[in-house]
Amino acid sequence: MKLAAGLFSILLFINGIMLTFQYHVYSNQLTEEDKTFYYDQDIEVVYHKNKFTIRHHLNSLPESQVRLNWPAKSVKKECGNKKTEKCNRLNKTKTSLNKGKTKEQTFVYTIPAPSEGKLSGRVIKNIFLSLNLGKPVHTTIHITDKKHSGGQWITGLPEVKSKNLKLIQYSMFSGNGPVTSLYWQKAKMKELFTNDQVTLYGNGHASDNLAQALKGLDIEGFEHVAIIESKKYKKSGDRILFTSELNKKTLTEKYILSQMNQKYNFDMLPNWGPAVVASFLTERRVGSPKASKMVATLKDYMNEQQLKDWKTSLEDLQGKKITAGLLDDKLSSSLELKTSFFKMNAQNGNKVAPLLFEDKRPIYLNGLQQKNMQVILKDGRILYSVKPLLNKLGYSTKIGVHGFYAQSKERNFRFPMDEPFYVYNEHRYDLLSQPIVKYGSDYYIEEAWLVRLFIVDIEKSEKQINIKRQ
Numbered sequence: 001m002k003l004a005a006g007l008f009s010i011l012l013f014i015n016g017i018m019l020t021f022q023y024h025v026y027s028n029q030l031t032e033e034d035k036t037f038y039y040d041q042d043i044e045v046v047y048h049k050n051k052f053t054i055r056h057h058l059n060s061l062p063e064s065q066v067r068l069n070w071p072a073k074s075v076k077k078e079c080g081n082k083k084t085e086k087c088n089r090l091n092k093t094k095t096s097l098n099k100g101k102t103k104e105q106t107f108v109y110t111i112p113a114p115s116e117g118k119l120s121g122r123v124i125k126n127i128f129l130s131l132n133l134g135k136p137v138h139t140t141i142h143i144t145d146k147k148h149s150g151g152q153w154i155t156g157l158p159e160v161k162s163k164n165l166k167l168i169q170y171s172m173f174s175g176n177g178p179v180t181s182l183y184w185q186k187a188k189m190k191e192l193f194t195n196d197q198v199t200l201y202g203n204g205h206a207s208d209n210l211a212q213a214l215k216g217l218d219i220e221g222f223e224h225v226a227i228i229e230s231k232k233y234k235k236s237g238d239r240i241l242f243t244s245e246l247n248k249k250t251l252t253e254k255y256i257l258s259q260m261n262q263k264y265n266f267d268m269l270p271n272w273g274p275a276v277v278a279s280f281l282t283e284r285r286v287g288s289p290k291a292s293k294m295v296a297t298l299k300d301y302m303n304e305q306q307l308k309d310w311k312t313s314l315e316d317l318q319g320k321k322i323t324a325g326l327l328d329d330k331l332s333s334s335l336e337l338k339t340s341f342f343k344m345n346a347q348n349g350n351k352v353a354p355l356l357f358e359d360k361r362p363i364y365l366n367g368l369q370q371k372n373m374q375v376i377l378k379d380g381r382i383l384y385s386v387k388p389l390l391n392k393l394g395y396s397t398k399i400g401v402h403g404f405y406a407q408s409k410e411r412n413f414r415f416p417m418d419e420p421f422y423v424y425n426e427h428r429y430d431l432l433s434q435p436i437v438k439y440g441s442d443y444y445i446e447e448a449w450l451v452r453l454f455i456v457d458i459e460k461s462e463k464q465i466n467i468k469r470q
Helices: 002-028 208-215 248-263 272-282 289-301 305-315 324-335 341-346 386-392 447-454
Strands: 037-046 051-059 067-068 075-079 105-112 122-123 132-143 152-154 159-164 169-174 180-186 190-194 199-201 225-229 240-243 361-366 368-370 375-378 381-385 396-400 404-409 412-415 421-424 427-430 436-439 442-446 455-460 465-469
Touching: 169 289, 190 208, 199 248, 208 248, 225 248, 240 248, 248 272, 272 289, 289 341, 305 324, 305 386, 368 386, 368 436, 375 421, 381 386, 381 447, 386 396, 386 404, 386 442, 447 455
Parallel strands: 037 132, 199 225, 225 240, 361 465
Antiparallel strands: 037 051, 051 105, 075 105, 122 180, 132 169, 152 180, 159 169, 190 199, 361 368, 375 381, 381 442, 396 404, 404 412, 412 421, 421 427, 436 442, 455 465
């Protein structure tokens, strides 16, 4: 009995060790999304002659260690007033917060500021401290202008109040989400329209139709932005946008695309990226003609359930770096068919590449697996990537002025890309359809023409495709 009890205790001990080990492995494998935390911040900005002094209060902090992302130009980085403000979690190198139960911390830092003449009309970007993997839920900003510069301060948050006192100018902004930039201009503007999602500043007036359109921008999950009427081109900040046109289409597009760029990282995509994602998530067509055609191509193919799955997958990508390959993976999953639609469009300039589906089976040529060959399906046609295949069959290939060329010692072909015929060993053969087509930057040959002209046999099983020279 004692022996059994002893064995049972040993097994419990071993099991406890294994569970602890598995927990640590699991913890180390948590995704970035799993580690994301949320906090609130209250930021006091004092504008002096040539600097911004910033007192940054952080609230609702997690107990885990947190890395600090200081602004690149920040100097004199210190803890807040130790007597009245907490900063006991700051490490010695001032690079992170140590683990601890204190939920609030305060930091003070300085950012160089341009002179008043160079400050006007300029967006000062990346000015505030942020926390790695942290997302601000609510932000309040107080701006105290000791220079009494007049004019107008804008942050992208809704303005709560402003006062011109004898010695200072004071402005307060408060709202949801992060803020990265400040804007000031000497000439004060009118507030043409404001609601929970957008404030429009300008010198003229907003028509009734425009005001009605701006009210219709009430989109769930979107954060407030400031839109500034300006005849000169100015580069926008995340929540500070400029427009030379006060019309429904322009303002709607600027607003929606700014929200997309706040929620996603599109640095790895052409400019149609945020427009395509926005068009699906908001049910509004925005962006270039190419973006609109890409959206139409996908919607024309998708059924209701596929469209629902696709939208859900796009929502799940918030906060992540978006690449063409990642969008293709999500689209392939939603359609349950492999496609490289976004990769092809990233390589196709202003032209829209079609929606093609790829056969997932590995391809073997004369018994050897080929890694760089592809079989696609388009409008009922089975197409093979022609260049790598013909090169393996002993042909040299090139693109010339008069079409696609494939040449070997005894057999020479030319396939015009805009007329239904081909030339074989100097003899012309008219056709009803072209054997070789171009999609994106790649060329493909239809399966029937591959077998007929290049004398191969093709056998298919559930697991692979076999191509053999006859």
